[in-house]
Amino acid sequence: MAQRHNDLLQTLVALTAVLVVISLYTVFVVAPTEQTMGHVQRIFYYHVASAWVGFLAFLVACVGGLLFLANRSLLWDTVSAASVEIGLLFSVIALVQGSLWARPVWNTWWTWDPRLTTTLVMCLYYSATMMLRQLGGSEERSARVGAVLSIVGFVNVPIVFLAIRMWRTIHPVVFTTAGFAVAPRMLLALLASLLAFTALYACLLWMRIRVTQLARDISRLRHGLTSRRTL
Amino acid sequence: MNNLVYLVAAYAFAWLAILAYLYSIARRQRRLEHELKVLQRTLDREKAER
Numbered sequence: 001m002a003q004r005h006n007d008l009l010q011t012l013v014a015l016t017a018v019l020v021v022i023s024l025y026t027v028f029v030v031a032p033t034e035q036t037m038g039h040v041q042r043i044f045y046y047h048v049a050s051a052w053v054g055f056l057a058f059l060v061a062c063v064g065g066l067l068f069l070a071n072r073s074l075l076w077d078t079v080s081a082a083s084v085e086i087g088l089l090f091s092v093i094a095l096v097q098g099s100l101w102a103r104p105v106w107n108t109w110w111t112w113d114p115r116l117t118t119t120l121v122m123c124l125y126y127s128a129t130m131m132l133r134q135l136g137g138s139e140e141r142s143a144r145v146g147a148v149l150s151i152v153g154f155v156n157v158p159i160v161f162l163a164i165r166m167w168r169t170i171h172p173v174v175f176t177t178a179g180f181a182v183a184p185r186m187l188l189a190l191l192a193s194l195l196a197f198t199a200l201y202a203c204l205l206w207m208r209i210r211v212t213q214l215a216r217d218i219s220r221l222r223h224g225l226t227s228r229r230t231l
Numbered sequence: 232m233n234n235l236v237y238l239v240a241a242y243a244f245a246w247l248a249i250l251a252y253l254y255s256i257a258r259r260q261r262r263l264e265h266e267l268k269v270l271q272r273t274l275d276r277e278k279a280e281r
Contacts, residue, residue, distance in 0.1 A: 040234040043241040050245065089252055093245050100241040104234045200249070207256045214263040221270045225277070 009206055016199040023049075023189070023196035031189035043101040045189050048174065049197035050094035051119075055157055057087025057201060058126070062154035065147035074216070077143035080150050081133065082208035086201060088126045095119055106170065114163040115171040122156045129153060 027045045034041035064080030067073070098116065099109050110116065129149040133142050164171045174180060180187050 038234055040238050042238055046242060046245050086252075089248060093248050096244050097241040100237045100244070104237050204249075204252065204256070207253075207260070211256055211259050211263065214260065214267060218263060218266055218270060221267070221274065225270065225274060 005210075009203070012199070012203050012206065016196065016203050019192070019196035019199050023192040026189040026192040031186050032183065034186075037105055040101060040104050043097050045193040046197075047094055047097040047101060048190060049193040050090045050097060052194055053197045053201045054087045054091035054094060054122075055161065056198065057083045057090065057205075058122075058150070058154055058157050060205070061087060061150040065150040068143055068147045069151075072140075074139065074143060077146060078209050078212045078216075079205070081130075081146055082205055082212060084126055084129060084146075084150055085208060086204050088123060088130070090197070090201070091119065091123050091126070095123065111170070113171055114167040114169050115160065118156065118160040118163045122153075122160050125153050125156060 023045070027042055031042065031045070033039055061080045061083040064076045064083060068076035068080060095116075098119075102111070103109050129146065132149060133146045163169065164173050172181075174182060174190075180190070182190065
């Protein structure tokens, strides 16, 4: 079973590596240079892909939390906790890349625009949930706290997504009701990046879950050893 | 041309952050696997002694 899991993970890692190379090729070779912003516009592809993985990861964390509360299986708690961690990583990447793009284009590193502000609030919230989990006490209680926090936190995700549609903003809107507001070759680079980052997310999630399960096995073995010695 | 610095910084930051996270997972996994081996050996030894 463990060998099969290893083989599957290796296949997923190889597939992700291929997708990443394809995404970099489409971003730097296939996609045309934007006329107004120039090369710096290429930040867009990985910026959107990182933000997408953040949203996806928080959705998975929310579903994991719901499933944990429904059947109390610690596996779902592991999925939820791992997904929050990865979602936070990619959301921070999206924020930093956005800032690096804003400097030459908006002439500022940061502005309290609705999209930027809601994204920052989302990052701060999930950072706090990771810390609160540590204070949860027993494994069961910590999992319950984590599940509730990831479900409640997900309320913020649609607000972040819709912020540029609900309020006045300088952040560009790419996904409109009429489709994607980008040139076809740019769209290709964007889709390749989205696919590569989704695969990367799957790899990281798998690896992170394995680490938590290993830690749990060790804790159980240790507990068994201690109780055997006290008998 | 100056804007290229921002492009390079954005991609470098993304990859460095992802690689640092991957490294931290790999390190934790190696440490836990070693710990598991040691524990298993201790358990086997205790079983043999009984």
